[in-house]
Amino acid sequence: xxxxxxxxxxxxxxxxxxxxxxxxxxxxxxxxxxxxxxxxxxxxxxxxxxxxxxxxxxxxxxxxxxxxxxxxxxxxxxxxxxxxxxxxxxxxxxxxxxxxxxxxxxxxxxxxxxxxxxxxxxxxxxxxxxxxxxxxxxxxxxxxxxxxxxxxxxxxxxxxxxxxxxxxxxxxxxxxxxxxxxxxxxxxxxxxxxxxxxxxxxxxxxxxxxxxxxxxxxxxxxxxxxxxxxxxxxxxxxxxxxxxxxxxxxxxxxxxxxxxxxxxxxxxxxxxxxxxxxxxxxxxxxxxxxxxxxxxxxxxxxxxxxxxxxxxxxxxxxxxxxxxxxxxxxxxxxxxxxxxxxxxxxxxxxxxxxxxxxxxxxxxxxxxxxxxxxxxxxxxxxxxxxxxxxxxxxxxxxxxxxxxxxxxxxxxxxxxxxxxxxxxxxx
Numbered sequence: 236x237x238x239x240x241x242x243x244x245x246x247x248x249x250x251x252x253x254x255x256x257x258x259x260x261x262x263x264x265x266x267x268x269x270x271x272x273x274x275x276x277x278x279x280x281x282x283x284x285x286x287x288x289x290x291x292x293x294x295x296x297x298x299x300x301x302x303x304x305x306x307x308x309x310x311x312x313x314x315x316x317x318x319x320x321x322x323x324x325x326x327x328x329x330x331x332x333x334x335x336x337x338x339x340x341x342x343x344x345x346x347x348x349x350x351x352x353x354x355x356x357x358x359x360x361x362x363x364x365x366x367x368x369x370x371x372x373x374x375x376x377x378x379x380x381x382x383x384x385x386x387x388x389x390x391x392x393x394x395x396x397x398x399x400x401x402x403x404x405x406x407x408x409x410x411x412x413x414x415x416x417x418x419x420x421x422x423x424x425x426x427x428x429x430x431x432x433x434x435x436x437x438x439x440x441x442x443x444x445x446x447x448x449x450x451x452x453x454x455x456x457x458x459x460x461x462x463x464x465x466x467x468x469x470x471x472x473x474x475x476x477x478x479x480x481x482x483x484x485x486x487x488x489x490x491x492x493x494x495x496x497x498x499x500x501x502x503x504x505x506x507x508x509x510x511x512x513x514x515x516x517x518x519x520x521x522x523x524x525x526x527x528x529x530x531x532x533x534x535x536x537x538x539x540x541x542x543x544x545x546x547x548x549x550x551x552x553x554x555x556x557x558x559x560x561x562x563x564x565x566x567x568x569x570x571x572x573x574x575x576x577x578x579x580x581x582x583x584x585x586x587x588x589x590x591x592x593x594x595x596x597x598x599x600x601x602x603x604x605x606x607x608x609x610x611x612x613x614x615x616x617x618x619x620x621x622x623x624x625x626x627x628x629x630x631x632x633x634x635x636x637x638x639x640x641x642x643x644x645x646x647x648x649x650x651x652x653x654x655x656x657x658x659x660x661x662x
Contacts, residue, residue: 286334286346287378288407294338294382297405301382309384310368316409318377323370323413325358328435330411331370335404344397344404352411354438363388369408378409430477433470437463437484444491453498460492486517493527497534500610505531522551526558529565535645536612538569568608588621593629596622600629603646612646 291297301311323329331353334346347353355362357371365387373379385391385401393400414431444459467485472478489511496505509528512518518528525548532541542565548558603612614626614637623644627637636647 285348288334290336290341292339304372309387311382312379314379316378318374320375327413328356329413330354332409335406373410375410375413381406430470433466437466453495457495460488463488497530502531502534522548533565534610571602571606596629604633614644
């Protein structure tokens, strides 16, 4: 749950399926959101506008306005906004916003942000019976308030201290949209009309990846984001509308892959992701992508290209403190790992090396080794054989590596580099 919400909001939802047995935890508010960039949040947003509904002082008085939904009288309802279409059976998946309140308490104890609805499969979801019955009494577009008995909610004992014993509650619920739940079974990417099913599964992968990233499990997050990308690329598209939807989700996956690769200091892979975003026209017009791209380029010692991206990012977002700070870090890193002297002291002969070149190599390698802001450093082109061999020998002494990527060489803190693209493609 959202930890920036009201003071009484749950940090985690309850395990609704196991509430009366093991007492384990289920995150009821899965984050199926439209976030394009991990960590891009607004801490100054108005908390009160994040959730629907309002508190109720007296349940006894409020109950007089309600109609009974179930035969036992445990679920009572008042429609606030009319909906339309068919009733929602177990074959449906719905997008729903909600907020739950205790009697005479000013803030909800559980809620979804109004712009981040919960996606619920009405056949398998782990919802408490009261919430399940409430949703299945509604139509798409409808907003209603429900008084829910503890009998169909948290039981006689509750879950102290967060859930009171015999705790009746009210829930405001709004059904945003619905769609038929995709069929189960292994995906066949060759079958027609597969896109909606693939899209649904990739959205789940995306949301799980976001959660893993927030817990700093970057490698696992990357695996899910990459799986989502691969599924979308394999999927048959029926028309331009599906292509647009696919591209939108691909952009989100790629941006979060870019951020994640930078977090684990794999800048070459981050740069290949920048290629994909550039192909989708999401590089030079997006300051957040430019910022992350510049970080990756700084980490491989491509300082001029990184600076170009940061300056473009500042044009799009003037006075952005993070961009200004990255520009400053870039300048310091460039000064400590300057390659100009190598060029000045190199000799255009395949079998000759100067003493001054050796000195510059030694200094460069030592500075590179201790600088935590750079993990790979592209070497100048056209070094002769003797110069390359000396660099490899100097790296070996410092427990560093000199990796070759096609025609380019990099000083590297990792032994192996796996990348398909030439450096020229993303600089």
